[in-house]
Amino acid sequence: MDALTKKIVSALQGDIPLVREPYRQLARELGISEGELLERLSRMKSDGLLRRVAAVLRHRRVGFVANAMVAWRVPEEEVEDAGQAMASFPEASHVYRRPAFPDWPYNIYTMIHGTSREECEEVVEKMSSVTGIGDCVVLYSTREFKKTSMDYFEGGEGER
Template sequence: MEAAGVSELDKKVIRALQGEFPLVAEPYKVLAEGIGISEDLFLERVKALEEDKKIRKMGAVLRHREVGFKANVLAAWVVPQEELDTIAQEMARHPAVTHCYDRTTAPGWPYNLYTMIHGHSREECEAIASELGEAAGVTESIMLYSKHEWKKTSMKYFCE
């Protein structure tokens, strides 16, 4: 049975893309061979999945602490609803912002825009947040610093 228009072959392709990426001259050929198809068919299916908006992007997962980014902060902002899209897009363009999304507010919690900022120090994160707030004209925010990282993984799909 196909889930939401995703064929069994496409599920195999997606599973292959979620694993370790081969560090060889022809990585897609290795991935294709792993699921028993040609490299051309593999790449054809990847392109079709992208065109159908079933996959959005492919990229490396950087373990930021291992490369020197020792601090991060989830900055939660109070942004006027009518400016949310514009301000979110502006903040998301900053290279130190790895996640940017809106959330529903709650009684006693007025924050509706969240940015995850990574830096080499807490001071650097605060300077970036200050820069973001100034550029956007947003003055009300709260900084939620990570104390301990319990888990960092990407989602895995079709692993039943």
């Protein structure tokens, strides 16, 4: 990764300025042209460095007060199909396969977001009936100690 890419990551990992031409302002701070910045960002996207530039919402503030992490125990040969099926639920994000342990046999994790615990549980039930996987634990967060975005190169500005 070249120095300019790192600087672009640092500039974009915080907040973009809320002005009519935010990329022009960022480019000026980076010492490049707006066109070069936009081109770089498109390339970083196609290279898989940047997922997207987007708004990240405060879940609870927009009404999604129940956020459940659900860990599923899925037989090895069903992991692929179950993972795909779970990923297709709009209420689910972050559907990942993770290693299982002898005393913690769960291997697929989903985050489920709802306006109430009941709503989350309905989604879990639907997922369970679609995939045929019944063994899961639903873990609600009871306290948030930290939630921020990564400051990759210690150059970010603004609220995280």
